[in-house]
Amino acid sequence: MISPKFRSMLKGESVIRKMNSQGNAIAEKIGAENVFDFSIGNPSVPAPENLNAVFEELLTGMDSVLLHGYSESHGILEVRKQIAASLQKRFGIPFSYRDIFMTSGACAAMAHAVRAVASPGEEIITFAPYFPEYKPYIEGAGVTLKIIPADTESFQINFDLLEQEISEKTAAVLINTPNNPSGVVYSTETVKRLAALLTQKSEELGHTIYLISDEPYREIVFAGVDNPFVSDYYADTIICYSFSKSLSLPGERIGYVAVNPACSMAELIIDMCAQISRCIGHNCPSSLIQYVAGRMCGETSDLTVYETNARMLYKELTAMGYTCQEPGGTFYMFPKALEEDAMAFCQKALEYNLVLVPGDSFGCPGYFRISYCVQTEKAERSVEAFKKLAKAYGL
Amino acid sequence: MISPKFRSMLKGESVIRKMNSQGNAIAEKIGAENVFDFSIGNPSVPAPENLNAVFEELLTGMDSVLLHGYSESHGILEVRKQIAASLQKRFGIPFSYRDIFMTSGACAAMAHAVRAVASPGEEIITFAPYFPEYKPYIEGAGVTLKIIPADTESFQINFDLLEQEISEKTAAVLINTPNNPSGVVYSTETVKRLAALLTQKSEELGHTIYLISDEPYREIVFAGVDNPFVSDYYADTIICYSFSKSLSLPGERIGYVAVNPACSMAELIIDMCAQISRCIGHNCPSSLIQYVAGRMCGETSDLTVYETNARMLYKELTAMGYTCQEPGGTFYMFPKALEEDAMAFCQKALEYNLVLVPGDSFGCPGYFRISYCVQTEKAERSVEAFKKLAKAYGL
Structure with missing residues (x-):
C-alpha cells in the first residue's frame, strides 16, 4: 500500500530549493542577469577541455x-x-x-x-x-x-x-x-x-x-x-x-x-x-x-574561479562589517546573518536580489550560505547589493 | 559496526555466476570458441548504429x-x-x-x-x-x-x-x-x-x-x-x-x-x-x-539474432527429445532437464562444454535456462553438444 513513510517526506521542502525558486521568480521579472543567485551548489566551470x-x-x-x-x-x-x-x-x-x-x-x-x-x-x-x-x-x-x-x-x-x-x-x-x-x-x-x-x-x-x-x-x-x-x-x-x-x-x-x-x-x-x-x-x-x-581521475577542471570569488567576497564582506570564517576551499562561505533569524535575513536579502540560504537547514541557525560558483563578474556586481543589505541593518 | 546483514549475504553465491566461472575455467583450457556459454544474459548485439x-x-x-x-x-x-x-x-x-x-x-x-x-x-x-x-x-x-x-x-x-x-x-x-x-x-x-x-x-x-x-x-x-x-x-x-x-x-x-x-x-x-x-x-x-x-527511445538495436537463435534451438532441441515451452521473446529458453536434479544435469552438460543454468535459483527445479544471446554460428555449433548430452541420457 502507498508508503506512509515516503508520502510524509513529500511535505518537507528543501530550503535551498525554496530560496532558488524565489530567486527564479525575481529573475522572471527583472532578468536572470540582475539576480545574484547564490543558492545552489552547481559547478559553474566547464568540464576539462580534453x-x-x-x-x-x-x-x-x-x-x-x-x-x-x-x-x-x-x-x-x-x-x-x-x-x-x-x-x-x-x-x-x-x-x-x-x-x-x-x-x-x-x-x-x-x-x-x-x-x-x-x-x-x-x-x-x-x-x-x-x-x-x-x-x-x-x-x-x-x-x-x-x-x-x-x-x-x-x-x-x-x-x-x-x-x-x-x-x-x-x-x-x-x-x-x-x-x-x-x-x-x-x-x-x-x-x-x-x-x-x-x-x-x-x-x-x-x-x-x-x-x-x-x-x-x-x-x-x-x-x-x-x-x-x-x-x-x-x-x-x-x-x-x-x-x-x-x-x-x-x-x-x-x-x-x-x-x-x-x-x-x-x-x-x-x-x-x-x-x-x-x-x-x-x-x-x-x-x-x-x-x-x-x-x-588525476585531472581537474580549471577551478581557479572559485578561489578568485572566495578571496574577493571575503575581503569585501568583512570590510563592510559581515563576520565570516575565511573559506579555505569549496565554493561556499558561511557568514553570520545580520539578525538572529537567518530565515528573515535571507528574505530581506531578496529585496536586494541576493538569493542566500539560511543556515538553519545546515544545523547552524543565525548564519547563511553563499554558493559563489558563479562568474566572477557577477560576484563582483553582487558586492553593491551586499552593501545595501548591510546598510539596511545599520552597518 | 560491520553490518551482520550484508556480511551474511557474502556467503550466498549466485548459481549463474558459478556456472559462468566453471565455463570460463573450461574456456581457459580449450579456448572460448569451443565453449557454449549460455549462462549470462548479456546482449550480444551492438547498440544501434546511430x-x-x-x-x-x-x-x-x-x-x-x-x-x-x-x-x-x-x-x-x-x-x-x-x-x-x-x-x-x-x-x-x-x-x-x-x-x-x-x-x-x-x-x-x-x-x-x-x-x-x-x-x-x-x-x-x-x-x-x-x-x-x-x-x-x-x-x-x-x-x-x-x-x-x-x-x-x-x-x-x-x-x-x-x-x-x-x-x-x-x-x-x-x-x-x-x-x-x-x-x-x-x-x-x-x-x-x-x-x-x-x-x-x-x-x-x-x-x-x-x-x-x-x-x-x-x-x-x-x-x-x-x-x-x-x-x-x-x-x-x-x-x-x-x-x-x-x-x-x-x-x-x-x-x-x-x-x-x-x-x-x-x-x-x-x-x-x-x-x-x-x-x-x-x-x-x-x-x-x-x-x-x-x-x-523509439529505436532498438537489430534484435533479429535472438529470434533466429530461438527458432533454431527450439526446433533442434525438441526434435532430439528435450521438452520445452516455445519462447515467444527475450533471449532465454527454459527446457526440462533430462534428470530430476537440474544441478546435476548442468554439471553433466559441462562435460560437453555446454554452460547452462539450473532452474532451482529461478524457483523452478528440474528445468534449466539457455541464454542464447550469442552469435548464431555458435548456437548452431552447440546443437551437436546438446545431441551428445541427450544421448548420454539415453534419448
Missing part, C-alpha cells in the same frame, strides 16, 4: 558490446586500478583496486558506506554545519544521525561535545572537509585530534568507530591552506568521493568508496558494498562514465 | 555545464517528455512526463516502485520461474517476496494458487513478461484474467493491489506472438523499464518507472520516487545517458 576527446576515443575505439556492457558489480576493474593508482601516487597510501568500489556519485557512496558499517538502531555522528541530505542518506538506512553543534569560532570540531556524544551505539563519525556549507578545511591538528579520540574510544568501547570522510571538495582547496588527507591520520577511514566538482560533471553521478587498505576488514567492506547495491537498486554507475572517470 | 552520432551531437552541440549538470530529481524534463510521447504513440495511453521517473536501469526502477507501494511487513507476490535478483530487490526494502509455483504446462499463471496467496498483506503483484528465464510472453487472456482477479481482490480487501510490470524484454518479442501491453488491461500498473536490452546498453544503467496515468495516485507515486531516491542513494542516472535514451 573530456570530449576522451569520450570520442572510447566511443569510436572500443567495441560497443564491451564499452556499454555490464560492469562487474564492484565497478570496472581497469577503472578501479586507475583510481587506486592515482590515489597511491598523490597520497602515498598503497591503495589497490581491491579498496575501490565504484558508485553513482558521493550520495551513492554514502549509502553504501553507511550500510556497511552501521545497522539500524546504531548511530553516526556528524558536525554542524552539515549538508542537509545527510539526514535522509543516514536515516534511510535506519541509522540515527547525531549532530554536534557547530564551533562557530573556527568551524573546526568541538571535541568536548563530540566526546560526550560517543557511546556504544556509535558506529561511525562522518566528516566533510573541505566543508559544505562553511567552506572551512579541517586543519591537520583537528584531524590528528579526531583520530586520537576515535582510536581511544574504539579501544574503550571494544569496537572500531569508522570515520566516513565525504570528500567531494577535496580538489577545491585554496593556495596556502593546510589540507590534510584524512586517511593518512586514521586507518579506519572510508572515503566517499565524487567527480562532480573536480571534473565539473555533477549530472554524470560518478564517484567511489575507497577504504584505507590499513582499515580493519577493508576487503570485506568493499565486498559488502556489492551486496548492499543489490538491496538498494544501485548496480553500478554508467560503464561509459566509469571509463571516462578512470582516464581522467 | 548511437555514436547521438553522443557526438550532444557532446559537441550542448554546453558542457548544461549537458553534464545536475538533472532534476525526477529526471531531465525533456527526456521524460520524449519517453512519455513515445509510449503514448506506441501504446495509445496518454502518458505525460508527470508519469515518468528516470532510473538507473530496471533494478533501480524496481527499488523505487517496491518502496512506493509496499512498506516493511507487507508482501509482494511473483511467479516462478522468476529472476533471482527479485529477492534482494524486494527484501532489501523490508518487504516479503511470496512465490507462486510455476505452471510448467504453459509457463503462464496458476490463478488458483495466486488467489489463495492474496491477503490483506498483499501490496503488489510483480510480473515479468516477456519472461526471464522462460522466454514465454503472457497472453492477452492471462493478462485480462490477472487484471480481473486483482480488481476483484482490491475491492474485497479495500486497498489497491498494484501490478508492478518488469518489462526490460518488452521489445524482444518474436513474429506472430501475442504481446499485450500490460497497462492497457490494469490501470494500477507500474512499469519498470530498462533500455539495456532494447538498445544493447546494459552497462549504461538507464531506465524508468512509468505509472499508468489512470493509476490511483499516479502523480503521488512519481513524486514519492524522488523521495525514495534520497534514502537509497540513487539520485538520477547519468545526465548524458538520459539525453541519449530520450533521443533514442
Whole structure:
C-alpha cells in the first residue's frame, strides 16, 4: 500500500530549493542577469577541455558490446586500478583496486558506506554545519544521525561535545572537509585530534568507530591552506568521493568508496558494498562514465574561479562589517546573518536580489550560505547589493 | 559496526555466476570458441548504429555545464517528455512526463516502485520461474517476496494458487513478461484474467493491489506472438523499464518507472520516487545517458539474432527429445532437464562444454535456462553438444 513513510517526506521542502525558486521568480521579472543567485551548489566551470576527446576515443575505439556492457558489480576493474593508482601516487597510501568500489556519485557512496558499517538502531555522528541530505542518506538506512553543534569560532570540531556524544551505539563519525556549507578545511591538528579520540574510544568501547570522510571538495582547496588527507591520520577511514566538482560533471553521478587498505576488514567492506547495491537498486554507475572517470581521475577542471570569488567576497564582506570564517576551499562561505533569524535575513536579502540560504537547514541557525560558483563578474556586481543589505541593518 | 546483514549475504553465491566461472575455467583450457556459454544474459548485439552520432551531437552541440549538470530529481524534463510521447504513440495511453521517473536501469526502477507501494511487513507476490535478483530487490526494502509455483504446462499463471496467496498483506503483484528465464510472453487472456482477479481482490480487501510490470524484454518479442501491453488491461500498473536490452546498453544503467496515468495516485507515486531516491542513494542516472535514451527511445538495436537463435534451438532441441515451452521473446529458453536434479544435469552438460543454468535459483527445479544471446554460428555449433548430452541420457 502507498508508503506512509515516503508520502510524509513529500511535505518537507528543501530550503535551498525554496530560496532558488524565489530567486527564479525575481529573475522572471527583472532578468536572470540582475539576480545574484547564490543558492545552489552547481559547478559553474566547464568540464576539462580534453573530456570530449576522451569520450570520442572510447566511443569510436572500443567495441560497443564491451564499452556499454555490464560492469562487474564492484565497478570496472581497469577503472578501479586507475583510481587506486592515482590515489597511491598523490597520497602515498598503497591503495589497490581491491579498496575501490565504484558508485553513482558521493550520495551513492554514502549509502553504501553507511550500510556497511552501521545497522539500524546504531548511530553516526556528524558536525554542524552539515549538508542537509545527510539526514535522509543516514536515516534511510535506519541509522540515527547525531549532530554536534557547530564551533562557530573556527568551524573546526568541538571535541568536548563530540566526546560526550560517543557511546556504544556509535558506529561511525562522518566528516566533510573541505566543508559544505562553511567552506572551512579541517586543519591537520583537528584531524590528528579526531583520530586520537576515535582510536581511544574504539579501544574503550571494544569496537572500531569508522570515520566516513565525504570528500567531494577535496580538489577545491585554496593556495596556502593546510589540507590534510584524512586517511593518512586514521586507518579506519572510508572515503566517499565524487567527480562532480573536480571534473565539473555533477549530472554524470560518478564517484567511489575507497577504504584505507590499513582499515580493519577493508576487503570485506568493499565486498559488502556489492551486496548492499543489490538491496538498494544501485548496480553500478554508467560503464561509459566509469571509463571516462578512470582516464581522467588525476585531472581537474580549471577551478581557479572559485578561489578568485572566495578571496574577493571575503575581503569585501568583512570590510563592510559581515563576520565570516575565511573559506579555505569549496565554493561556499558561511557568514553570520545580520539578525538572529537567518530565515528573515535571507528574505530581506531578496529585496536586494541576493538569493542566500539560511543556515538553519545546515544545523547552524543565525548564519547563511553563499554558493559563489558563479562568474566572477557577477560576484563582483553582487558586492553593491551586499552593501545595501548591510546598510539596511545599520552597518 | 560491520553490518551482520550484508556480511551474511557474502556467503550466498549466485548459481549463474558459478556456472559462468566453471565455463570460463573450461574456456581457459580449450579456448572460448569451443565453449557454449549460455549462462549470462548479456546482449550480444551492438547498440544501434546511430548511437555514436547521438553522443557526438550532444557532446559537441550542448554546453558542457548544461549537458553534464545536475538533472532534476525526477529526471531531465525533456527526456521524460520524449519517453512519455513515445509510449503514448506506441501504446495509445496518454502518458505525460508527470508519469515518468528516470532510473538507473530496471533494478533501480524496481527499488523505487517496491518502496512506493509496499512498506516493511507487507508482501509482494511473483511467479516462478522468476529472476533471482527479485529477492534482494524486494527484501532489501523490508518487504516479503511470496512465490507462486510455476505452471510448467504453459509457463503462464496458476490463478488458483495466486488467489489463495492474496491477503490483506498483499501490496503488489510483480510480473515479468516477456519472461526471464522462460522466454514465454503472457497472453492477452492471462493478462485480462490477472487484471480481473486483482480488481476483484482490491475491492474485497479495500486497498489497491498494484501490478508492478518488469518489462526490460518488452521489445524482444518474436513474429506472430501475442504481446499485450500490460497497462492497457490494469490501470494500477507500474512499469519498470530498462533500455539495456532494447538498445544493447546494459552497462549504461538507464531506465524508468512509468505509472499508468489512470493509476490511483499516479502523480503521488512519481513524486514519492524522488523521495525514495534520497534514502537509497540513487539520485538520477547519468545526465548524458538520459539525453541519449530520450533521443533514442523509439529505436532498438537489430534484435533479429535472438529470434533466429530461438527458432533454431527450439526446433533442434525438441526434435532430439528435450521438452520445452516455445519462447515467444527475450533471449532465454527454459527446457526440462533430462534428470530430476537440474544441478546435476548442468554439471553433466559441462562435460560437453555446454554452460547452462539450473532452474532451482529461478524457483523452478528440474528445468534449466539457455541464454542464447550469442552469435548464431555458435548456437548452431552447440546443437551437436546438446545431441551428445541427450544421448548420454539415453534419448
